[in-house]
Amino acid sequence: MSPDNSAERERRRSARDLLKQSHGADSNVNGFALGHRRRGGQRIDEAVVVVYVSRKEPPELVARERLLPASVTVDGIEVPVDVVEAGPFYALGFPGVGADESGPDVLEHTERVRPVRTGASIGHVDISAGTVGCLVRDNADGAQQVLSNNHVLANMNDAQVGDAVVQPGPADGGADPADRVATLTRWVEVVEDGNRVDCAIAAPTDDALVSEEVMDEQMPPVSAEHPAVGLLFAGDCSGRIIGCRMLTVLEELDVALVAGDAAVAEPEEDMVVEKVGRTTEYTSSVIEDDEVVVMVGFGGLTAEFVDCFAVPGFGHAGDSGSVICVGGEGDTRTDNRCE
Structure with missing residues (x-):
């Protein structure tokens, strides 16, 4: 994977922390991390914030307040989010x-x-x-x-x-x-x-x-x-x-x-x-x-x-x-x- 620069990594940290504040209390959410997007079971070269959940559900079945965003805005820049089934730990x-x-x-x-x-x-x-x-x-x-x-x-x-x-x-x-x-x-x-x-x-x-x-x-x-x-x-x-x-x-x-x-x-x-x-x-x-x-x-x-x-x-x-x-x-x- 291509290394991310320090500014991009800091934005991902900020986005991770914002997601923890907004969704950390959700019983389906088990953790947050800095990683790369998974697609078709493979990691691709897109740096993201990873959210670990016990079970992924179709968006239409998730209550609005519990729905994880596709991205988080930090300093005017969209930081992408990837949701992964992992945990509980x-x-x-x-x-x-x-x-x-x-x-x-x-x-x-x-x-x-x-x-x-x-x-x-x-x-x-x-x-x-x-x-x-x-x-x-x-x-x-x-x-x-x-x-x-x-x-x-x-x-x-x-x-x-x-x-x-x-x-x-x-x-x-x-x-x-x-x-x-x-x-x-x-x-x-x-x-x-x-x-x-x-x-x-x-x-x-x-x-x-x-x-x-x-x-x-x-x-x-x-x-x-x-x-x-x-x-x-x-x-x-x-x-x-x-x-x-x-x-x-x-x-x-x-x-x-x-x-x-x-x-x-x-x-x-x-x-x-x-x-x-x-x-x-x-x-x-x-x-x-x-x-x-x-x-x-x-x-x-x-x-x-x-x-x-x-x-x-x-x-x-x-x-x-x-x-x-x-x-x-x-x-x-x-x-x-x-x-």
Whole structure:
């Protein structure tokens, strides 16, 4: 796709925010993003504001006040709008939630593995299961830490420092103390509005228990040649995932990648990315939408996340915490499990 200039991008941001103000409370609307128009199932070279809806209806069947506009005027210029069926979105650290788990690529990396590797099942002792992201170092003391989501390692805010983290996650048979591999260090609280990340770290009980390697060597470890761009934390039944930016994760947790500062990159539209997760193992796809504002369900809480990115066909429940890296061919995608 042709890159948009800074003025055009700023207009799209303004249009996105205006649409959020006017239609964000609609129960059929799940999020807003900067992306490109879809036509006949393909993205074309037209920069738009994307609106995610649970169901697209013919305009004649939609009440006037709920009808999404074809464009939004910003500074006298029409900014086009594209409406896409996507969502509702939910946290992907809860296997069996929000999607049918009957596909052939389910429950693959659920075994007990030592040392613990990227892509393996893991979880706070009181959750079901999520995915090991990668290794980071605590800027406070230089200690090695395991990175994943808040809702994977910190039981969605409902945890205490020092809580047990087991591998595999409890849903996959992990139990404390036999399978304890780490203890919770800290997390970024998830609140109702304005979240940028869903992340947490846990200290290995023994550094020999963890490794920078990836399950079954399905992709290279994080490195300057294979940089991390984000952390997978949410998605919908189609396999479209929402990722938070790795640079923001590192900043808010006050940690650094064990692989070094050069091993992180900013996500961009059309970037080919790959991950290895607990449920769908290896997938590779393309970042379609950026600067995503989306509502995510966490059981009892629905929380707004901002400044995220979206990747289609990339993961399902249990893949939360997967580190998203630059790489792959973009065509190794998971199945659509929407009924």
